[in-house]
Amino acid sequence: MPNSSKAIGIFDSGLGGLTVLSQVTKRLPNETIIYLGDTARVPYGTKSADTVVRYARSCASLLLSRGIKLLIVACNTASAYALETLRSELDIPVVGVIQPGATAVAARTKTRRVGVIGTAGTVASGAYVREIHAIDAEIQVYSKACPLFVPLAEEGWTDGDVPRTVATEYLKELTTYDIDALVLGCTHYPLLKRVIADIMGDGVALVDSAETTADTVSRLLAGSPNVKANGAHYHFMVSDAPESFARVGKRFLGHDIDHVEWVDF
């Protein structure tokens, strides 16, 4: 049983994991949360499995050194490549975003034909296909890597000709498979939701794993919630450019980020 007075640790390669943090605080409003964005080594999605495992390990051990009771791997690529390693090496619960995303899409589909979009690493790992098939082996899964979606979202190009042309190119094949649900398998992709929804059409539900991941965390901590009743506490750490994290992160969270610690690890 996790020690209730300790914090929840969350890491992502950058900002995207703040969507998960946001959902966690809705369900667990009294927890202390330490968020780490590895902005010096972002992106993870284009790197090899070995390198992503190495980076994930160093993020986890930094968070552990700050005293956490549970670790959320809020990055899809790190969840795809490093979750088993982290679970075998750490003695606290480790929650990834892929199994919750798979659960959400399996619950959503009626036709049992679904799509998954993600980084090159996430798609190459086959992690979503495995997790979806562990729930229902009859579901047809069509996957597509969309490497340019992360730089597009980071550039702030979430509407207009450029994202529309890029998304049309990536998604044109998926639109022919008659799917009724699509996993946004990267924490950056919800920023492109409108463009993706337009191309995929009304018949395709877009699923992201932030909510189901937060449900999983909430369940794991159900027996030992944090007892202090003075609201959530946050601590933010990044490996590069704390000012820009604070500025852009505000958009994700809907409120100011007071202080961001720069860490070298």
Next chain:
Amino acid sequence: MPNSSKAIGIFDSGLGGLTVLSQVTKRLPNETIIYLGDTARVPYGTKSADTVVRYARSCASLLLSRGIKLLIVACNTASAYALETLRSELDIPVVGVIQPGATAVAARTKTRRVGVIGTAGTVASGAYVREIHAIDAEIQVYSKACPLFVPLAEEGWTDGDVPRTVATEYLKELTTYDIDALVLGCTHYPLLKRVIADIMGDGVALVDSAETTADTVSRLLAGSPNVKANGAHYHFMVSDAPESFARVGKRFLGHDIDHVEWVDF
């Protein structure tokens, strides 16, 4: 005077610097060259000055530990942010790509109106503007950051609707300034040369710094060329995914890359 028997060291955040290596071997066919691509931490162009300086330092010290007589910083962002630091800390000659690029574009323009495109970091540093003005303070310089060009080139999207739409969006303002020369201020950009040339039109010369950088190196080593006469020797090192470096690097060099060493630093 550099010790002629030692190697020339080149580093870049990834593959792009191979265009510089290629030009150097044309001029100095008997040199040993050690190339380091920091593929685990690529890209540099979106990171802060502090982080880029830190990464450049670690690349330089790895190359020094292998015994080099001269260091080429083949990455524009690293040249923009870290060249002065490296020059002050190292006791071998350090050559960047910005001053050679500035020399080339200043030599090329007749109207004295030029453009510079590069990463967010390179453009924010103002390094090209400074170097061009050091040559001719009357030259009008128009700069534009094109962050999506690196992921486009890495995705292999160098022709067709997507690069055309992206490039049109980035370059539309530059086409109104009546420039006659444009610096491709990032080693990835020559891969998008055709699309950029189409948009900028025949009246704009595209300048990259690989050739002028190699000229500078050749001049610096003029007094002490390598004496062995059995052709160039290469050694390649990367911090991630050696196989993919060997595969893609072949396209840059025009010949096979036999062996790529993985380094953790």
